[in-house]
Amino acid sequence: MRPYFFRSRRGMGFMFLSLDRVGVRHGCTLVLLSFIGFLFSGSAAQAVPLLISEVFYDAESSDDGQVFVELAGAPGMSLDGFRLEGINGFDGGVTTELVLSGVMPENGVFVVADVTGGGVSFVDNADLFLEFDFQNGPDSMVLWSAEDTVLDAVGYGAFSGIQFFAGEGSSAPDARAGSSVARFFADLDTDDNAQDFGVLYAPTPGTAEFLPIPEPGTGLLVGSALGMLALLRRKTKGISPQHVSETVDSI
Structure with a gap:
């Protein structure tokens, strides 16, 4: 799995792609940190x-x-x-x-x-x-x-x-x-x-994304998000490159 990240109007997210010479072959996980506005004050x-x-x-x-x-x-x-x-x-x-x-x-x-x-x-x-x-x-x-x-x-x-x-x-x-x-x-x-x-x-x-200023008590939420990211990565199933692009564009 090769990690990529992307930016959308709601924040920053990550995806994991397995690539060979014809593109995405083994899977992709998309995780958008859409709750970043609740965790941090301003960017x-x-x-x-x-x-x-x-x-x-x-x-x-x-x-x-x-x-x-x-x-x-x-x-x-x-x-x-x-x-x-x-x-x-x-x-x-x-x-x-x-x-x-x-x-x-x-x-x-x-x-x-x-x-x-x-x-x-x-x-x-x-x-x-x-x-x-x-x-x-x-x-x-x-x-x-x-x-x-x-x-x-x-x-x-x-x-x-x-x-x-x-x-x-x-x-x-x-x-x-x-x-x-x-x-x-x-x-x-x-x-x-x-x-x-x-x-x-x-x-x-x-x-560009600038480093957010954390509010008190956000460490636990960030840790939970990273744990969820790891879990989703293990449960990835194969999707096409077109589906990846359409998913990112829709976020």
């Missing part, structure tokens, strides 16, 4: 250091004008002079360098979108348009400040002992075509990519 963007919150590097068809990088940070902060670098997992060389500009929007999420050679982008909610194509994993991405300080880094994919990992802690999973690698909470950074990132079933440029 607005907070004044956090600038972080890489989502990376979509492998579209289902052509990557041209489809891929993006999403950043999360304090609303109103200037991004002029900040840089994003793609780091080759084979030799550690810089494959892509993007010089950023602009201001972080009020929702605390900034989307850097790829454009085609003709200047067209198909990315929703984009704030900055540049031409780029970050490589599939295993690779890394590093975020630099205007003062040449490393602010964040994420490595995605399975790195062997001789490959170059430029992320934090252990690597995040490698997303299949059409999915992205994203933080579970855009403002939460434990300095371990494997803990902070998951595979987002459907990319959500310009939309």
Whole structure:
């Protein structure tokens, strides 16, 4: 079973897919944390250091004008002079360098979108348009400040002992075509990519989950939810990829 997570208008949920070369084969469990509004008070963007919150590097068809990088940070902060670098997992060389500009929007999420050679982008909610194509994993991405300080880094994919990992802690999973690698909470950074990132079933440029503020007594409810998640995972039965998409869209 491979874990994915998704976002909907009611919150964040998780699903477990078993994949082979033709798609979902052995099952899927969908659990939506729809009661998140009862457990936590608010999920607005907070004044956090600038972080890489989502990376979509492998579209289902052509990557041209489809891929993006999403950043999360304090609303109103200037991004002029900040840089994003793609780091080759084979030799550690810089494959892509993007010089950023602009201001972080009020929702605390900034989307850097790829454009085609003709200047067209198909990315929703984009704030900055540049031409780029970050490589599939295993690779890394590093975020630099205007003062040449490393602010964040994420490595995605399975790195062997001789490959170059430029992320934090252990690597995040490698997303299949059409999915992205994203933080579970855009403002939460434990300095371990494997803990902070998951595979987002459907990319959500310009939309992110921020760490909720827990109210007293919610720990037991959260623990119960996780226990239910584990139980449902064991009782999974096979469903089709189309059913997965329709279920997520209906939530």
